[in-house]
Amino acid sequence: MSAPVLTTLLVANRGEIACRVMRTAKALGLTTVAVHSATDRDARHSREADIRVDLGGSKAADSYLQIDKLLAAAKASGAQAIHPGYGFLSENAGFARAIEAAGLIFLGPPASAIDAMGSKSAAKALMETAGVPLVPGYHGEAQDLETFRDAAERIGYPVLLKATAGGGGKGMKVVEEVSQLAEALASAQREAQSSFGDSRMLVEKYLLKPRHVEIQVFADQHGNCLYLNERDCSIQRRHQKVVEEAPAPGLSTELRKAMGEAAVRAAQAIGYVGAGTVEFLLDSRGEFFFMEMNTRLQVEHPVTEAITGLDLVAWQIRVAQGEPLPMTQAQVPLLGHAIEVRLYAEDPSNDFLPATGHLALYRESAAGPGRRVDSGVEEGDSISPFYDPMLGKLIAWGEDREQARLRLLSMLDEFAIGGLKTNISFLRRIVGHPAFAAAELDTGFIPRYQEQLLPAPNEFSDEFWQAAAQAFAQSQAHTVRTDDPSSPWAVGNGFRAGLPAEITLHLSCEGQDRAITLAPADTRNAELIGEQLLVEHHGLRRQHRAIRHGESLYLQWEGELRCIKPYDPIAEVEASHSHHGGLTAPMNGSIVRVLVEPGQTVEAGAQLVVLEAMKMEHSIRAPHAGVVKALYCQEGEMVNEGSALVELE
Numbered sequence: 001m002s003a004p005v006l007t008t009l010l011v012a013n014r015g016e017i018a019c020r021v022m023r024t025a026k027a028l029g030l031t032t033v034a035v036h037s038a039t040d041r042d043a044r045h046s047r048e049a050d051i052r053v054d055l056g057g058s059k060a061a062d063s064y065l066q067i068d069k070l071l072a073a074a075k076a077s078g079a080q081a082i083h084p085g086y087g088f089l090s091e092n093a094g095f096a097r098a099i100e101a102a103g104l105i106f107l108g109p110p111a112s113a114i115d116a117m118g119s120k121s122a123a124k125a126l127m128e129t130a131g132v133p134l135v136p137g138y139h140g141e142a143q144d145l146e147t148f149r150d151a152a153e154r155i156g157y158p159v160l161l162k163a164t165a166g167g168g169g170k171g172m173k174v175v176e177e178v179s180q181l182a183e184a185l186a187s188a189q190r191e192a193q194s195s196f197g198d199s200r201m202l203v204e205k206y207l208l209k210p211r212h213v214e215i216q217v218f219a220d221q222h223g224n225c226l227y228l229n230e231r232d233c234s235i236q237r238r239h240q241k242v243v244e245e246a247p248a249p250g251l252s253t254e255l256r257k258a259m260g261e262a263a264v265r266a267a268q269a270i271g272y273v274g275a276g277t278v279e280f281l282l283d284s285r286g287e288f289f290f291m292e293m294n295t296r297l298q299v300e301h302p303v304t305e306a307i308t309g310l311d312l313v314a315w316q317i318r319v320a321q322g323e324p325l326p327m328t329q330a331q332v333p334l335l336g337h338a339i340e341v342r343l344y345a346e347d348p349s350n351d352f353l354p355a356t357g358h359l360a361l362y363r364e365s366a367a368g369p370g371r372r373v374d375s376g377v378e379e380g381d382s383i384s385p386f387y388d389p390m391l392g393k394l395i396a397w398g399e400d401r402e403q404a405r406l407r408l409l410s411m412l413d414e415f416a417i418g419g420l421k422t423n424i425s426f427l428r429r430i431v432g433h434p435a436f437a438a439a440e441l442d443t444g445f446i447p448r449y450q451e452q453l454l455p456a457p458n459e460f461s462d463e464f465w466q467a468a469a470q471a472f473a474q475s476q477a478h479t480v481r482t483d484d485p486s487s488p489w490a491v492g493n494g495f496r497a498g499l500p501a502e503i504t505l506h507l508s509c510e511g512q513d514r515a516i517t518l519a520p521a522d523t524r525n526a527e528l529i530g531e532q533l534l535v536e537h538h539g540l541r542r543q544h545r546a547i548r549h550g551e552s553l554y555l556q557w558e559g560e561l562r563c564i565k566p567y568d569p570i571a572e573v574e575a576s577h578s579h580h581g582g583l584t585a586p587m588n589g590s591i592v593r594v595l596v597e598p599g600q601t602v603e604a605g606a607q608l609v610v611l612e613a614m615k616m617e618h619s620i621r622a623p624h625a626g627v628v629k630a631l632y633c634q635e636g637e638m639v640n641e642g643s644a645l646v647e648l649e
């Protein structure tokens with residue numbers, strides 16, 4: 001049956017990837033269709049689409065993972081094709097078959113190719129037959145604890161547990177010794193079942209100091225396949241990529257060719273069509289080992305686009321309609337260098353717990369040559385606990401790596417986010433780290449430099465508090481006249497006739513409080529002009545970004561945007577008493593396991609409750625030995641951040 005003419009495209013996803021796919025679709029003249037859950041009714045991807053369809057529900061299992069609802073949405077909207085994005089159903093062979101059976105175009109590979117590579121175990125067996133080197137491991141069907149214990153002993157600790165149908169770090173645990181295996185396996189299986197509907201696991205040797213280098217492949221329906229260079233994705237935490245760049249620093253032309261040709265052979269062996277990524281571990285001796293193949297468009301595809309000048313989504317659309325690849329391997333460009341960072345709503349200082357809430361302030365880096373932001377949010381949006389916490393991606397391109405790195409640092413400095421915690425300062429410390437600048441990359445980068453990347457909070461200096469007070473006092477815009485510059489009411493310094501010569505401000509920032517007394521003469525050392533605070537100290541005058549937003553002031557200080565708020569010291573004292581011995585939810589989420597009962601004695605560090613948020617599990621553990629006095633939650637219940645879960649005596 002011939003493919004239908006494509007005029008309308010439905011994107012079966014949300015967030016930044018839905019916005020990014022729709023951007024190219026619109027540029028090609030297509031009508032775009034967004035689907036959304038009840039939670040995402042007013043999300044950016046819903047607002048930007050030409051047509052939107054409500055799937056209902058809040059959790060992904062009730063909306064974005066419902067194949068029947070997605071096909072019904074395509075029929076109702078008149079879409080002839082579906083782009084799966086990444087995550088959700090993007091690597092679900094049943095979804096691909098259902099789309100084909102409905103007479104629609106799937107902007108992904110054939111279901112048979114997804115089957116072949118969708119299971120990590122089956123993919124490794126296929127690669128072993130093809131002669132691609134594999135990391136030692138167990139990829140069998142038996143899934144009992146004893147089998148995994150025997151395999152781990154044979155392989156040798158540390159080992160890595162991975163969901164066979166997984167991706168994005170979900171269902172993945174590092175096990176250092178046998179005593180950790182049972183708990184890690186059970187948790188990984190639950191995460192895998194929740195995220196992918198498949199709890200099967202594999203285990204393999206955890207290599208020390210490897211690099212994660214992946215090859216972007218692309219194939220058409222006419223038997224042509226090529227590779228679009230490689231990406232280095234070694235900077236990771238919790239097995240999730242944080243920084244990606246292309247090309248991989250220090251990779252020789254010969255090694256690039258060897259890895260690229262191996263990736264093409266892998267794709268051709270399964271009759272691949274469309275965009276895919278073959279992932280390898282590369283050791284310090286230049287040996288590479290097959291990890292997995294992602295049968296979809298990757299999160300980090302923009303760095304490949306930056307060094308090739310190609311639009312991979314446009315290629316997906318054209319190849320899915322039967323067009324041949326527009327170039328040969330010898331014609332694939334490699335221009336300059338590109339680096340991407342992933343911006344997450346999370347708290348790096350609190351074990352990277354996902355953050356939920358309201359984006360009170362959201363300003364992206366200015367557009368320009370070599371600068372790109374792919375995002376899925378705007379100021380005023382809410383971040384829910386139901387989905388992945390990625391807000392967007394910052395991509396910088398340069399003629400060489402250092403130019404790209406410096407450009408990315410500048411973009412990070414320009415970004416301004418308020419209302420919830422993000423990893424933006426953490427990203428800046430990575431990109432600005434001397435070892436990163438020297439391209440000393442491997443998957444242990446973040447743990448190795450953890451003290452520098454995640455420094456303990458310091459007391460703010462007197463200079464900071466003075467600058468914050470000056471910015472706060474001078475930002476009282478509602479009291480300032482703009483029609484008569486000579487009027488005394490046009491001076492925005494916080495001082496007024498008839499009031500005391502000095503004013504005292506009670507300010508709070510990141511858990512620190514300070515009372516600051518200002519005199520009119522202090523304005524000589526700090527002047528707020530627009531959103532720039534000019535501060536003079538020891539003869540040096542520096543410029544700091546200062547954004548007043550409602551009751552909050554956001555002040556750029558020592559490379560980080562600090563949120564400063566006024567506070568009432570009397571009210572703070574009254575509210576400071578907390579429930580003694582209470583353990584609260586660190587974020588919005590659902591209770592998946594309650595492991596204790598009232599009256600039970602527990603040791604320090606014991607698991608009490610398992611909370612699931614944004615498709616990841618988080619254990620609530622006893623901070624000290626004690627007795628469980630009361631439980632305030634039950635399995636299956638949704639809880640809000642700060643809710644009491646367990647009372648421990």
